[in-house]
Amino acid sequence: MDLDMGKYGFYVWGCYGATFVALSALVIASVRARSLQKTKLDALQDALKDVKSDI
């Protein structure tokens, strides 16, 4: 494996860098959005359970 891209280094690593940044940002954003909603839902469901057991 030869990682020296010669005179094309900027272009090749630029592409791989941009792809890495964009895809990991998308992954992090998607996973975080889901877990945020999940916590909200769980909290609401817990609160409901407490209310019901009180009655």
Added chain:
Amino acid sequence: MSTKINVAPHAALSLLKRDLSLSLTRGGGPLLAVGFYLTLMAMIPLSLGSDSTTLSRVAPGLTWLSLALASLLSLERLFERDYEDGLFDILRLGPLPMEVIALLKCLAQWLGTGLMLAVLTPFVMIILGAPVDAAFISLIGAILGSLSFAIIGGIGASLSLGTRKGGVLIALLVLPFYVPPVIFGAGLMQAYLTGAPITQALSLLCAYALFALALGPIAMGAALKSALS
């Protein structure tokens, strides 16, 4: 059922008449779009320089771009007021299907504003430096193009109904769909000015107008029904 068939053409005609007179008088009528069109025309030499060889080369393309942008202006109020007034709720009880109502409103708007812009197009193009003998073909092209712009624009207007973001959203939704008529229209002018055969560009422009006429009512009808439900 038979009365329905008899009533429908009358209803269509009266709706067209009403909308046409409204589009001519309401809020300054076509003045807004015409003023915008002429302002854009004036800005072009101011941004590119008054060199006549440069200007005459880009005149047809920039005229088409200005025509497309000017066609956007009146879209926001195409369905908005009737939607807020509740007129659509009355219209949908009538004999006309929503698709036809939407198409008639677009046609009225086109007759009121789009045709005015189309008539101006040869003058704009010539002032910008195109040869005078291109006037007729540019008028034909602009009539077909503004019809496509009006109907495709109607789709954007019906989709963004009641979103409060109005104009900018419509422009964002609609402009990518203006790509084919702009290409065919500017291509028609280029073909004419370079002496190439114009039939291909002209028939493509026609075909797109027909495509818009076929697709537009279906999409607008569905969007309006969804907005009213």
Added chain:
Amino acid sequence: MITWLANPERFTRVFAPIRPYIGGLAAVLFAWGLYLCFASPEDYQQGDTVRIMYLHVPAAWMAMMVYLIMGIASFFGLIFRHALADAAAKAAAPIGAVFTALALITGSLWGKPMWGTWWEWDGRMTSVLVLFLFYIGYIALHASIDDEVRAAKSTAILALVGLVNLPVIKFSVDWWNTLHQGASVVRMDGPTIAPEMLWPLLVMTAAFHALFVWLWLVRIDAEIITRRYRTLRARLSFQ
């Protein structure tokens, strides 16, 4: 099959257990593909820039495929009123927009050393740019309608209108390109692809697919959770 899975509860039950495996598959494929990308030899013509192709071609392919998937999901949402299809279309849009942006960025970075310009107005890149604008319009329309049901309907109509128009726009842009052939120096098709270049390309394409499916499932699940939260809140406020 689709109708059976259209129930959100059932969808979660079926896909929640296999989602981590798809994520793992994507990670493995990316690791393998990246190794192949740099282990494969240089192209005799393009040199090291051929390695850009292993990202650019899958990204461009996904840009189109995700739009197609969005259109199909919109169709099912609109005609059969499956709430899950609406969620699927909404969830796919940002992923498709990112893939499209990547196709444009890598294409530009490839174009500079190959053709000497950052941007060549050729038919292909112009069409991808218009596709990107379609994604932006779709996301903007969805964001500007508060009512979820109406937003789903309006964006579904927009996606279908876009899907019908895409071939027309592609044709018009190609036609425009032949009109202005004079200045163009771009020739992309070149010789048939060598097998040592085919493997990294195939593995990277598979990796992009797996990543898309995983991201899609995560986003659909987030959408289902959000809806459940909203209905629960709405029910609470009625009591």
